[in-house]
Amino acid sequence: MPPRAVAGPEIERLIQLLGKLPGLGPRSARRAALALVKRRESLMEPLSAALTRAVETVRVCSECGNVDSRDPCTICTDATRDASLIIVVEDVSDLWALERAGAVSARYHVLGGTLSALDGIGPSDLNIESLIRRASDPAVKEVIIAVNATVDGQTTAHYLTEQLAACHVAVSRLAHGVPVGGELDYLDEGTLTAAIRQRRPF
């Protein structure tokens, strides 16, 4: 038996689109749609307005690849940030994670992914050319390659290091080690080996 449309076409369309969001399957999309319909004034109308506004305003920053309602984005135009430091990330979500940590006040460069032989993603598919251009600016002194500690991420990091060699910038990467609050018993051998090898004096 094919699945029956259980609600009007407007609600079915809403369920179908909500189900395309990451983390929402068909079942949770139905729950979300129902929550929207039930909370019309407190949720459906504001979300509708927020989406309309986002469609109108949100752009990708032509300088760093961040998403914002301004181009260049708020971070790129923020004069209080250290203009000599660029942090290279795979994705905007990584940029957000570093900004939430608030550890450093630098600029970013979003690659838009990693090199991947399996997925057929080569250097020309990533924002590498614009990174080299930005890193060639004499004002830039250091590039931190903050890609994920995955195989593809590390391959990308090595490629970037080679490409950046001609730019006369210091190239660094994030430290490996025990996560703060982490228990040794639950960590993998690679992380523990890295933490021992890169031990720091007390």
Add this chain to the structure above:
Amino acid sequence: MPPRAVAGPEIERLIQLLGKLPGLGPRSARRAALALVKRRESLMEPLSAALTRAVETVRVCSECGNVDSRDPCTICTDATRDASLIIVVEDVSDLWALERAGAVSARYHVLGGTLSALDGIGPSDLNIESLIRRASDPAVKEVIIAVNATVDGQTTAHYLTEQLAACHVAVSRLAHGVPVGGELDYLDEGTLTAAIRQRRPF
């Protein structure tokens, strides 16, 4: 350290509202917002249009409590359905579940919850009065009380049975037993006891 706003106000607002949907926490709301921004044409614009359309059209059926773009809803106005049978459910999601099963072509009545002494929900907070009115129509022969098999659900079922006694309709409830495809080893004692007591001849 208070959490920093990591993106423009339009995206922050979107994240905040998406986080109010059931099943989405702050982290998955950020992922969903990012997916929307990245898939502007295939996802953000259609979802924005679908929400605007839903805000404009979706109403609660004044007859049965279903949600639809018509009032009375498509189910209430469907002349091919058995008008002598009303299935009483707690919530629209239960109505959808029964429609997906497609086991019966009847009309519904959505209570909007269950009686609950703990939550202070009494008969006047549920759509019981309109159910009695509908069940008093001589065309209605049977009411199936399809509430959840929870304590509050069963309390509500007993209350409804008493109220419907004056309506000259047959009142029935869903069968208890082993779920189709279920393994006995994983079932609770209450379900197994019910399945044994209400056993059926082969």
